[in-house]
Amino acid sequence: MLTGPDIANRPVLVAAVRTPIGRRGGVLAGYKAVELLRLTQVEVLRRAGVEAAEVDQVIGGCVTQVGEQSLNVTRNAWLSTGLPPGVGCTTVDTSCGSAQQANHLVTALIAAGEIDVGIACGVESMSRVALGSNLTAVRGHYKTADYPWDDPPRAQFGGAERIAARDGITRAEADAYGVRSQALARRAVDAGRFDAEIVPVGGVRADEGLRDTTAEGLARLTPLVEGGVHTAGSTSQQSDGAAALLWTSASRARAAGLTPLARLVGQVTVGADPYYLLDGPIAATGKVLARTGLSLRDVDRYEVNEAFAAVVLAWRRRFRPDPERLNVNGGAIALGHPLGASGARLLVSAVHELHRADAEFALVTMCCGGSQGTASLVQRV
Template identity: 40%
Template structure:
């Protein structure tokens, strides 16, 4: 059997909307369907040639239940022959969808696949168990509760991380302000323009008001006001609403193909995969698995930290990229160069696909070659992906 290489052919995303904001009227199946349609139209492929659509989604209940990926495929107007599946690796779901698509291509199961992600946190709010101060008991059976009474929601865990790695409130706030500043600069410079799907505020009016940019980015960050916010998860804590990711709506999609098939069909391979790894770590502190998954990815790829041109570390909380930076010695000018989820927003299931879309386009814009992306996930798992621009 000949060796196959998975490549990214194209990648698009919606602007990210604030919860209750610009995208809140969109049913999540239609939001993802609109994004899938845009990807196919832009790439020029026949939708019927897509072997599978793999979509990440975290809150798989209410409007996002019953395999939302399949509903999105039908909403996009793809042929009924195109299958779809929904995956959940918590915040890394969109990134995991990309890995599954690429692995399917490399295995010979697919020639063309779409990896995607979607979340409408307006229409499908986070369950009560994930909110500040919540008891996680209802999620678990009696035996697990008996064995692991220390399990908690991610917010309180962020305070454990802050303490263990010595991350100060001042550092968290400064990083968060920088996220907004960098995302605003990227927006004004048009760095996101080529990846954004044209979309209107009203899903029933294609000629209506367009949503031109990510909605959560602040034009002015008041440092004094930020410093005055009360901690959310502990009275003496450091995590606040301002140095945490935003609850958001959004979708993203990437076209993954076998390199030879892409060339045969007149498609341009834009990046190849150097590593796709997952790891598990402490389910109480929850965020440290990104360190282990990154070490695994560097080992698999044969690369060193110094070989990576750009790092994207999801800003679930500002302490996560700061922990990563501290551990690996990543320079400021390589880390989240166009901002992250603190500023742009974090529609859970789509963030991994959104970040990889951003990373691909930024590698191309800046003429750099190798990018690493990692995402922490609830209860101590993580994904890391390394891509190389072609």
């Protein structure tokens, strides 16, 4: 049985937008993170029909918070919009799940009755702020002498390979999944499935990561880890992009005559086994289903972030879902993975897909650095 806050405080989604996703060094590389993020902040307000001064808080995700993405990039983006400065802004880091966690926090504040209107968003410019540069920018390291975990060899790449070895996932299976992602993304783009959710950046209107892919072509690629199953064709692309969602309480939406798109019926952020590093989606999916009382059969669309093919394939082996409901429009292997934006991007795409397909429930789940996982269950209204 679904549970949740009183109907008056129930968070509802009013608008959801994203930029196109650009390749690292590609068409969006000339834009600072604040420029990408502010574009989505302004556009989500416009689509919702909500005045900026009505927003109580903005919470955004960003992973590499250094340089152009430092000092609360969510606030800096908001200030650069020229909109009223009285809106409070916060930036969170839950690694790849940062923007998804931003949505969890905004909706929790609404459900608690602390705010009525909030924007949850996320951004990453991996062209301009290199992955990992927040760790190497200054001397020092987060570990103490008694830190209980030693980073597994090769970090996330090693974790993906250990998952593949544990579950018997082969190079051919990983390659086949990479081909699938590209093919489904191409079908979605050609059919205009992403058009309604994208706000153009300059003249850019489409995701840049798609490429013609064949099993034969992927078979010729060199593994990222010697002897491993993953290549550039079965791994998420480093990317640039931003996304934003505007949430209100049900009572505020009703009073203002706003038309809700969806509501959040379940959310979790969990830890997972550090040895495998990327098993978070399995743990998070199990927990969010248990909390909501739903089964996977009740869910119409599954968005499992394609950090590595083995992450999705391991999730698929564990839950045995209907393959026709899984990442139906491709994923990060084809579209790209701007780390701090991806959680919001997946929610944006999931909600738009529910409306396109006249479906009810969608699951969004991600693996996150630090051996964590995030999961959200959204219901179309």
